[in-house]
Amino acid sequence: MTLLEVEAISKRYGNVIAIDGVSFSVERGELLCLLGPSGCGKSTTLRTIAGFETPDTGRIRLANDGSLVDVTDAPPNERDTSLVFQDWALFPNKTVRENVAFGLKMAGMSKSLRNERADEMLSLVEMTVHAEADPTQLSGGQKQRVALARSLSVDPTLLLLDEPLSNLDRQLRESMQLELKTIHERLETAMVYVTHDQDEAFTLADRIAIVNNGQIEQIGDPTTVYTDPETLFVESFLGTTNLVDCTVQRAPGETDVADVSQRVTDGGRVPLSTPFDQRLFAPVGDGRVSTNDHVTASIRPERLTVSPTDRDAAEAEVSAGVDAIGTVDARLHRGSQIRYEIGVGEATLATERRLADALGVTAGESVRVSCPADAINFFDADGVRLR
Amino acid sequence: MLTAYTTRVQRRLGVRPAIALVFPLLLFDLLVFVVPFGYLLRMSLHARQTTRAYATGTWSLSGYRYLLEPSNTVAETFVFTLGFATVVTTLSVVVATLYAYAMWRTAGVVRVGLTAGALTSMFTAIVVKLFAAVLIYAPNGVVNTALLSTGVLAEPLTLVNNGVGAVIGQLYIVVPYSIFAVYAVLSTIDESLVEAARDLGANSPRAFREVAVPHAVPGVIVAGVISFTWSLGAYAAPLLLGSGSERTAGILLSDLLLRDFDWSAAAALGVVITMTVLTAIATTQAVLRRRRGDNT
Numbered sequence: 001m002t003l004l005e006v007e008a009i010s011k012r013y014g015n016v017i018a019i020d021g022v023s024f025s026v027e028r029g030e031l032l033c034l035l036g037p038s039g040c041g042k043s044t045t046l047r048t049i050a051g052f053e054t055p056d057t058g059r060i061r062l063a064n065d066g067s068l069v070d071v072t073d074a075p076p077n078e079r080d081t082s083l084v085f086q087d088w089a090l091f092p093n094k095t096v097r098e099n100v101a102f103g104l105k106m107a108g109m110s111k112s113l114r115n116e117r118a119d120e121m122l123s124l125v126e127m128t129v130h131a132e133a134d135p136t137q138l139s140g141g142q143k144q145r146v147a148l149a150r151s152l153s154v155d156p157t158l159l160l161l162d163e164p165l166s167n168l169d170r171q172l173r174e175s176m177q178l179e180l181k182t183i184h185e186r187l188e189t190a191m192v193y194v195t196h197d198q199d200e201a202f203t204l205a206d207r208i209a210i211v212n213n214g215q216i217e218q219i220g221d222p223t224t225v226y227t228d229p230e231t232l233f234v235e236s237f238l239g240t241t242n243l244v245d246c247t248v249q250r251a252p253g254e255t256d257v258a259d260v261s262q263r264v265t266d267g268g269r270v271p272l273s274t275p276f277d278q279r280l281f282a283p284v285g286d287g288r289v290s291t292n293d294h295v296t297a298s299i300r301p302e303r304l305t306v307s308p309t310d311r312d313a314a315e316a317e318v319s320a321g322v323d324a325i326g327t328v329d330a331r332l333h334r335g336s337q338i339r340y341e342i343g344v345g346e347a348t349l350a351t352e353r354r355l356a357d358a359l360g361v362t363a364g365e366s367v368r369v370s371c372p373a374d375a376i377n378f379f380d381a382d383g384v385r386l387r
Numbered sequence: 388m389l390t391a392y393t394t395r396v397q398r399r400l401g402v403r404p405a406i407a408l409v410f411p412l413l414l415f416d417l418l419v420f421v422v423p424f425g426y427l428l429r430m431s432l433h434a435r436q437t438t439r440a441y442a443t444g445t446w447s448l449s450g451y452r453y454l455l456e457p458s459n460t461v462a463e464t465f466v467f468t469l470g471f472a473t474v475v476t477t478l479s480v481v482v483a484t485l486y487a488y489a490m491w492r493t494a495g496v497v498r499v500g501l502t503a504g505a506l507t508s509m510f511t512a513i514v515v516k517l518f519a520a521v522l523i524y525a526p527n528g529v530v531n532t533a534l535l536s537t538g539v540l541a542e543p544l545t546l547v548n549n550g551v552g553a554v555i556g557q558l559y560i561v562v563p564y565s566i567f568a569v570y571a572v573l574s575t576i577d578e579s580l581v582e583a584a585r586d587l588g589a590n591s592p593r594a595f596r597e598v599a600v601p602h603a604v605p606g607v608i609v610a611g612v613i614s615f616t617w618s619l620g621a622y623a624a625p626l627l628l629g630s631g632s633e634r635t636a637g638i639l640l641s642d643l644l645l646r647d648f649d650w651s652a653a654a655a656l657g658v659v660i661t662m663t664v665l666t667a668i669a670t671t672q673a674v675l676r677r678r679r680g681d682n683t
Contacts, residue, residue, distance in 0.1 A: 052582055076585040077594075089583035093601045102597075106588035154587060 001028045003190045004049065004158050005068055009058030010214075011044055018044040019055065020214035026158065029188040033201040036211035037237070042194045043086075045211070046160050049192065050083045051076035063157055077106070082151035083160040087167065088143045090135035096146050097122065097131040103154035121149040124183065141172045148180075152187065159191045165200065177203045198238055202226075210234045232383035235298045242304075242349045244297040246272035246280060246378075248289050269320075272297070272378075276324045276345030282378035283386045295386065296379045303375035304351040306340065306359050307368045321373035322349075328365045342369055424661065431654035440650035450655030461639065461656070468636040471550075471625070472618035475557045479614035480607055482558070483565030487606075488599060490566070491573045492581075509563035516559050517627045521547055524555060524628075553633040556624030561617050565610035572606025573599060605675065612671050616664045636660055 004026040011019040019041045026032050034042040047053045049060060051074060061068035062079060071079050082103070090099050097118050104114035122128045125145035130138065135146060144164055151159055165173045165180075181204055184191060195201055201208050202222045209219040210233070218230040229235040236243060249271045269281040272295055282295050289295060299322060309325055326344035333339075337352045340359060349369055353359055361367055378386040434447035454461045490501045508516065523529045524546035531543040546552055576599060584594035622637030636656060643653035 050586060052585075075590070076582070077588045077590050081586075083583070083586045085579050085583060087577065087579060089577065089579040091580060091583070091598060102584070102589075103587035106584075106593065150583075150587070 001063065001066075002026070002068065003028055003030075003063040004192070005059075005061040006045070006049065007059045007061070009045070009048060009055035009060065011041075011048060011053060011055050017214050019048065021058070022211075022214070022216055023058075024209055024216060024219055026190050026192060028190055030206045031184050031191045031193060031204055033205035033208045034192065034194045034211050035198060035201040035205075035208050035237075036196065038196055040211045041214035042196075042211045043162055046083070046162050046192060046194045049158070050081050050160050051079045080157040081160055082154055082156035082158075083162060084147050084151050084164045086163045088147035088164070090138075090143055090146055090150070092134075092136050094135070095131070096127065096133050096135055096138070099135055099146055100150045100153050102150065107154065117153055118149075121153045122146075124152070125149045140168050141176065144168065144176060148183070152183075152189065156189070159189045161191060161193045163195055166195070166197070173197075173200070180204060210237060212237070229377065230385050232296055232298070232379035232385075235377055235379070235385075240301060240350070242299040242301065242347075244274060244276075244280075244299065244347050244349075246274050246282070246295045246297050248282075248291050248293045248295055249273050249279070274345070275347040276322075276326070278322065278324050278345075280322070280376065280378075281320050281373065288380055288384075289386065294381045296383075298377045298379065299349060299371050300375065301349075301351040303371050304349060305370045306342065306351060306361070307370070309366050309368050321376060322369060322371040324369055326367060326369050328361050328363050328367060331361070331363050342367060344369055427654050427657050427661075430650060431658045433651045433654075435649055435651045440648055441654075442651075447651070450651035450653075453649070453652040454655055454659065464634050464639050465636055465659075467634065468619060468621070471553065471557070471621065471633070471635060472615050475554055475561060475618040475621075476611050476614040478554065479558055479561045479565045480611050482562055483569050483610050484600075484603065484607055486562075486566050487569035487573050487603075488595060490570055491576075491599075505563045505566045508559065509567075513560055513623050514627075517556050517623055520552075520556050520559055520628060524552060547628050548630045550629065550633055553621075553625040553629030553635075556628035557618050557621050560624060561614040564613050564617075568610040568613060569603055569606040572603050572609075576602045604678075608671055608675060612668060615667055619664055619667075620660060 002025050006022060006024050008021050008023050009019055010017070010021055022041070022045055024032070034045060036042045044053060048055050051071070054073065058072075059070055060072045062071045062081065063069075064080065076083075090096075091102065094102070097115060100118035100121050101114040104117055105111075109117070119128065119131065122131055125148055127142060127145050127149065130142060130146075135143060138146065147164065165176050168176060177200055184204070193201075193204060205222055207220060208222050208225050210217045210225060212233050218225050218234045220228075225234060226238050229238070232243075235241060270284055270289060272280045272282055274280055274297070280297055282289070282297070304322075322344075324344045326342040326349070328340060329343045329348060330341040331338060332341070334352075336355055338355060338358050339350055339352050340361070341348050341350050359367075380386055430441060431450045432446055432448070433441035433443070433450070434445040435449045435453065436442040453459060486501065486505065490498055490505075493501065511519075521528075525531070526543040526545065526547075528546075530546065531540070534540040535543060546555065580598045580602075581594050584598045585591070589597055620637050621635045622641060625633040625635045626638055637660075640653050640656050640660070643649045643656065
């Protein structure tokens, strides 16, 4: 059952377009992450759902008694959503219990009932012993728990979370992520979770919407957005990748039978000149590309194979992926990982290995770098994936 | 330089650095407040004399006896002044709190407009402001003309030359200061607190009451103190917008000083007014301190 339907909302402030035609829906029990860089419009989108902003165009519908009701113009207090604020926004002149019971007090619940419910919520987030405490005296992690309990106490149709963990240190953040996941699985409350931290999004989300410049670039389950990106932005925002600038040598239809590699490229692929002395072959993408167009090839570090130069080259040649000789420019220790930067022609390709799997190479050494063709994603000049 | 100064003061006076830092302020207070008040106190203790302002070189309580003499109706004037100040303070605090809340919640042009309104009123000379109020609230003034022409009223309201006029005039003086006293405190509230209250089901007035009001209490109290102490010494507003029966302690004092040329009695009244104001401030501070104590 659909609990939230956001239909083509847009919002601008003066000349700044904060949200530019965003649409998505959230199903019962689902945790949807809005993931994007700061200023991409993800928080504004969340605040629009909560009712703190009114979209210039578009509608927002929220489930109410089994049917979707248009709440676009309803104030926040008339929407059955609850927002966990980035700075938690706990009421400083109320105790922890009073904070958690606040929403129930507003709903007109009697004092004994609402305190009972508040204590229930506090035990869920393991804050029972702090019920009488002054929230300003709590640590960041404790405030976070109280804010969560306060929002959950009103049993919202939809729980909205605006980067709730971003003010916590890394270790606490990671343990809170797991706890949030547990609470989500236990209560099955649908959540919309805004974050700029991709690890957080991948840990928590059932689906991820990648937001950029006020638009959703791609929405899907975590594996799909990572392995099958629609745009260059999604590809480069998630994880690290090697972006290689290429130029289309010959558009489809222009014959150049003298070219040996054409035999390999049949199936509607165009050859690209690359900064390293080798060609790559990109899908034509419904004929969108023509000769001399720029195409970006993305090669994930984890898909790069590094081997001694004397290895037989034929295998990679057939697959029409990368197979080039390069020089190890740098070997950088990064905690549990070692990063190798390998200069290949004009380009630098980086790859990482765990300490245990360290490559037996040092800076200055020549190596063979290869990557199978199906592991390379190509994007046109507008950043749209070529398929 | 500051360090050199504090060490010097420390060495000479043997006091802690914190005290050394407020020393110039204490000196200033001494010169502009304590010394003149000493003069006032001394003057109030001179014998009254009909031919002169006061009998020089004498020591007497006749100034204070004048205040207590029932036939002089000083007590009535004083009670009226206290009542007047209470009414003005109550209205001032309510108006200022709502105004400051509006200033805080709005943004852009509206906030600039509200701030400019309060500031302009604050920086307008009292006499100009009061004569403007006379023009606006007179029976043939702007307000009455508007109300009569729209048919809201059949008869013009009497808003000047009575108690209502005196209160309106005094409000024009104290409200701008009260607004900024409340606003200064309100502006320290995290706006997300109000949003959190709204999110959890509070409508706008409820969010104001649950979040803004408890936080604004110290500012409201300061606004109250400003309004009360200032209104206790009200002079211009009741004189220009009131009638002869809106006789405040300030008007009485001016009469004693300028018309009756009775400086001993005037000084005695000045001392009493000052002591009342100081008592009010001390009481408020004690209440505030106890409140703070309760919270922790």
